[in-house]
Structure formats: structure tokens, C-alpha cells
Amino acid sequence: MKIATAVAQQQGTKLTVESAELDEPKANEVLVEIKASGICHTDAAGRDFATTPYPVALGHEGAGIVKEVGSSVTTVKPGDHVVLSFSYCGHCENCLTGHPANCIHLNELNFGGHNFDGTHRIHSEDGKNISTFFGQSSFSTYSVVDEHGVTKVPSDVDINLLGPLGCGFQTGAGTVLNYLKPEFGSSIAIFGTGAVGLSAMMAAKIIGMDHIIAIDIHDNRLELAKKLGATETINSQKHNPEEVIKTLLQAGIEYSIDTTGVPAVIKQAVHVLKPSGTCALLGMAGDVTFNIQEEVMGESKRVVGVIEGDAIPQLFIPKLVNYYKKGLFPFDRLVKYYKFADINQAFEDSADGSVIKPIVKISN
Structure with a gap:
């Protein structure tokens, strides 16, 4: 399917919002319509320090609505509100003992630029592969994410606000x-x-x-x-x-x-x-x-x-949402929203400290 995605073409350059082709989700994957995505210093590192092969579609604090699920996905369904978090394998010793942020494949899955099976989901209009970031590349209108990277959240909280729960918060x-x-x-x-x-x-x-x-x-x-x-x-x-x-x-x-x-x-x-x-x-x-x-x-x-706070996202993120609803974790006081077209300004405001947590609204 056709998507718009913010891409760093080479080290240290500003992001460009480009048309691209997104593959359909495989059996273990979820198609998410991205509503908003937070900007984190790790995104700037991906842009400036070659943590992931270029060109790379950045974004790793995404939030949106499930549109389609693969045949083996059981934890979410179309229509669910979800927050996207870091990628982990789910079957190494650290994952199985409740520490997925210490997954032995963490760097490969989050910074290697490819999906779990070693292939790519995002392609340029001329057919070249574009690297994925944190298994999600959430500065995009749509994203294909492994089931491990998806956390269901309550639908009675503004989905545009919740993306930063996937990393920074x-x-x-x-x-x-x-x-x-x-x-x-x-x-x-x-x-x-x-x-x-x-x-x-x-x-x-x-x-x-x-x-x-x-x-x-x-x-x-x-x-x-x-x-x-x-x-x-x-x-x-x-x-x-x-x-x-x-x-x-x-x-x-x-x-x-x-x-x-x-x-x-x-x-x-x-x-x-x-x-x-x-x-x-x-x-x-x-x-x-x-x-x-x-x-x-x-x-x-x-x-x-x-x-990543030694968190299991699927357990911890809903707890943070619950704390927010009770007034105990008022992270909404830290954010400022930006249009997708203004994503580079959002990066600048984050870098100079004038905004604590920029959130880019991708689609409305």
C-alpha cells in the first residue's frame, strides 16, 4: 500500500516526507494506522549517527489504530487503539524471564533496519529498500509491526497523546x-x-x-x-x-x-x-x-x-495510562503537538530544549 513516511536519506540531513510502498503484514504482524508519534533523542541519533543503515524511515514512539492483523496474531484486533514500543524476539532467555528490553537480539531488531525475518517492509517508489527503525518507523501514515511491538491501550484516552509511553516515558x-x-x-x-x-x-x-x-x-x-x-x-x-x-x-x-x-x-x-x-x-x-x-x-x-525502564511494554504501558487517568502521571503537561509537515521544526525544538516532548500528528 502507498504511505507517506519521513526518511533520513543520509547522515545528518533533515527528514523528507516521501511516498513509499508498505508491504502487507505477515502472519506475526499488525498493520497500524499511525495517528501520532513522539520525537525522542534516539530518533535524532538515527538521523545523525548512522545507528541504522540509510535511508531509514524514523520514528519509534508511535500510537494508532489497528487496521489489519496477520493470521497468527491473537493479542489485538482491527479497531484496537495501540502504542508501539521497542522490538524484542520473545524467545531468548532474557525475554522469557521478563526482561525483553535486554533481549539478546535487541540491537539487531531495533537498529538493523530489517524485520524479524531479515526482510524489509518499506520500499521507495523505485523499489529500493528503506530501513525500518525500532521495528515500527512510526513517522509514517501506516506501519507494519511485529505483534511483540504492539500494546493495546484504552480507547477512552486521546490516542494522539500516548505514543511517548512506548519509549521516553x-x-x-x-x-x-x-x-x-x-x-x-x-x-x-x-x-x-x-x-x-x-x-x-x-x-x-x-x-x-x-x-x-x-x-x-x-x-x-x-x-x-x-x-x-x-x-x-x-x-x-x-x-x-x-x-x-x-x-x-x-x-x-x-x-x-x-x-x-x-x-x-x-x-x-x-x-x-x-x-x-x-x-x-x-x-x-x-x-x-x-x-x-x-x-x-x-x-x-x-x-x-x-x-527502556526494564519494562514489559504490554504490562507496563497500560499501568502508566491508568496512573495518568488517576492524575498520578500527568505526562500531558510535557508535550507539544506538531503537524507532520513541521516534523523538522519539532526536531529543532526538541534539540534546543524549548519543548520537552514534541508529538507529531501524522493523521487525523
Whole structure:
């Protein structure tokens, strides 16, 4: 079928909305009419850093309505509202033990550019293959997705809003609720108050943590953090987070999260921990140098990377929708909508920090 899809033709170029051909779904696949898709930093990485072979149809926070299902699909049916999330195989040891975000085929399935069977579903008008992103390429009018990548959601919530639950919001909230599982009354420092950091903050508030400390360089974001659950805020351009947190909690903090990927900030996130504390790394980062004895091992600190909030999307995303309906997870306060034709402007506004979570409306 004919679709419109936003494609990065080569590294570092703006996206172009192009006509393309989408194959029919196979037995294990679902055809989804995409209503909207969030923009995440990983989309920018796919555009700029060659994480997936070019040309690539980007988008991985899609939400829409099921139009057709393959013969072996049992979890959704035509007419269902769905959120699209990351791809996983469903049969490796990590998937079978409830950790699909650690699927041993995760990089291949999400960044390899092809579907589960190694073939492509999207083709240019002249017949050339276009790489798929995260198994969905949701900056498209329609998408063919493996059943593992589809989560049914209630139809009484605006489907245009829900796409970011498939990655950014799931990552932040899931890191707190699924991975760290902090105790009621404990403490956490969250470095970076973008979509991931603020969703972690809202999750920490749900748990009832005593200290939820937000660190950022933008006062307007720190003000929003206060409204969403932060008990204390620190502008790291004006104050040293390590000194401020030591004043608040002399022994240090029990949990920290870095969403920035900035090496110096990562080190701060580890330094503020109390002995035996845990730092979860969520941002894309390069080399970071530690003195293992003095900064990590000597105080039994744990530094861990967490992917997609260690979530099972089909179980976790509906929980987040339920929290939203109860007023406990007001992620709608973070979003701004854009027309499909304005997708490159949405990327720019995300990059300069003027918008926390852009959502592109694909079809109405």
C-alpha cells in the first residue's frame, strides 16, 4: 500500500516526507494506522549517527489504530487503539524471564533496519529498500509491526497523546518502578529534567519518596519539576549538586539517575550516592573515567545501565495510562503537538530544549 513516511536519506540531513510502498503484514504482524508519534533523542541519533543503515524511515514512539492483523496474531484486533514500543524476539532467555528490553537480539531488531525475518517492509517508489527503525518507523501514515511491538491501550484516552509511553516515558518511569524499586521514604537525585527525567520524577512521587531532587541548568524546567514531584531543585550552573546534596543528606542519597549522558554529570550522579547506593544511567554517553576504588568499589556503589525502564511494554504501558487517568502521571503537561509537515521544526525544538516532548500528528 502507498504511505507517506519521513526518511533520513543520509547522515545528518533533515527528514523528507516521501511516498513509499508498505508491504502487507505477515502472519506475526499488525498493520497500524499511525495517528501520532513522539520525537525522542534516539530518533535524532538515527538521523545523525548512522545507528541504522540509510535511508531509514524514523520514528519509534508511535500510537494508532489497528487496521489489519496477520493470521497468527491473537493479542489485538482491527479497531484496537495501540502504542508501539521497542522490538524484542520473545524467545531468548532474557525475554522469557521478563526482561525483553535486554533481549539478546535487541540491537539487531531495533537498529538493523530489517524485520524479524531479515526482510524489509518499506520500499521507495523505485523499489529500493528503506530501513525500518525500532521495528515500527512510526513517522509514517501506516506501519507494519511485529505483534511483540504492539500494546493495546484504552480507547477512552486521546490516542494522539500516548505514543511517548512506548519509549521516553516508559524509560524514566520504568527505571524507578521496575528496576530501582526504591523504598517508600527513600531518596533519589535525578540529573536532567527532560521527558525521561520528569517521568522518573513522577514515578518517584507515586512511590512516596522523601527526597526527590531535580538537577538541571534551566530554571523553567526546574519550576516544572517542582510541580510534578520534585521536593528540591538544583540549578547546576549556579550551585554544585554534590555540595547541596551533602548539606541535605550528609551520608548521601540512596538512588540517582543520569539522563544527560554528559561524563562530568555522570560522575556527579555517582559521587552523591551514599555507600551501597545505586546510580542508573539512561543517557547516551561516551567514555567516562572512574577511580574504581575511590569512587565505586570502595563504598559498594552500583553503576548500572537501564534500557527502556526494564519494562514489559504490554504490562507496563497500560499501568502508566491508568496512573495518568488517576492524575498520578500527568505526562500531558510535557508535550507539544506538531503537524507532520513541521516534523523538522519539532526536531529543532526538541534539540534546543524549548519543548520537552514534541508529538507529531501524522493523521487525523
